[in-house]
């Protein structure tokens with residue numbers, strides 16, 4: 374597509390440097406690796422002014438029924454000319470009849486509302502240099518250990534129960550780039566959490582568990598395993614986790630509004646639910 378000298382094209386590896394420059398200009402912490410990971414999991418779209426990347430959006434399908442949209446950015450000088458809407462329209466066309474989820478910034482919210490997205494809940498971002506505190510006692514009958522790739526099928530089943538999404542490709546990739554901690558109850562996987570490099574340091578997420586106590590056990594273990602420098606957690610369960618995270622040096626620094634379009638009936642089936650996100654973009 375071509376308009377006012379701007380072309381909308383498929384995002385490929387040759388656009389990674391331009392996209393990285395755009396996210397840095399917007400003050401976002403993503404590294405080239407994070408852009409590449411999103412591209413590997415889905416389809417991206419870029420707006421090009423000549424050879425310069427001036428807009429981006431990425432669609433990440435989760436099975437046939439759901440998708441996430443992330444990295445919607447338009448260069449500062451090009452905003453307000455309809456580029457954001459064109460990028461979103463393109464992503465939504467490719468999403469087809471899937472339910473689409475995203476986390477909106479204040480800048481993106483009006484655009485998403487016009488496109489039919491509706492707010493579902495608030496996400497809070499916590500970050501900082503973690504303070505090690507004594508780990509909470511594990512609930513009776515529970516054990517924590519690092520997962521190998523053999524745990525992936527059971528972990529993906531728990532994740533699907535908790536979110537109602539098929540995130541197997543994402544989980545496989547996270548297990549390659551990060552470390553996965555499992556919470557087991559009588560040998561069965563009851564929860565999990567992932568620690569990986571991200572942006573300025575590391576990020577913990579997803580964390581899936583059946584209760585705030587279980588989530589705190591996983592978070593404590595992952596904080597303890599982190600390098601001890603800059604660490605980030607994005608949580609939808611801020612009412613039960615925010616003070617606890619802040620006491621560990623991970624202070625609240627804002628967040629975003631989770632939104633859905635063409636919402637399908639929520640289909641989580643297990644007691645587990647997400648306490649931390651893989652990222653604001655991926656949920």
Ligand SMILES: CC(C)(COP(=O)(O)OP(=O)(O)OC[C@H]1O[C@@H](n2cnc3c(N)ncnc32)[C@H](O)[C@@H]1OP(=O)(O)O)[C@@H](O)C(=O)NCCC(=O)NCCS
Pocket residue numbers: 399444445446447448451452453454455456457458459476477478479480481483484487
């Ligand atoms: C959000 C962003 C991508 C929008 O890009 P853009 O090219 O300026 O958006 P558009 O010009 O296509 O505007 C889209 C629509 O939203 C409306 N809109 C944009 N900002 C608005 C605001 N602050 N208040 C009300 N409406 C607004 C426009 O009027 C337009 O509506 P229309 O299509 O009915 O005319 C851009 O501001 C940006 O990159 N921000 C920084 C990164 C960011 O926060 N991204 C969102 C991540 S979730």
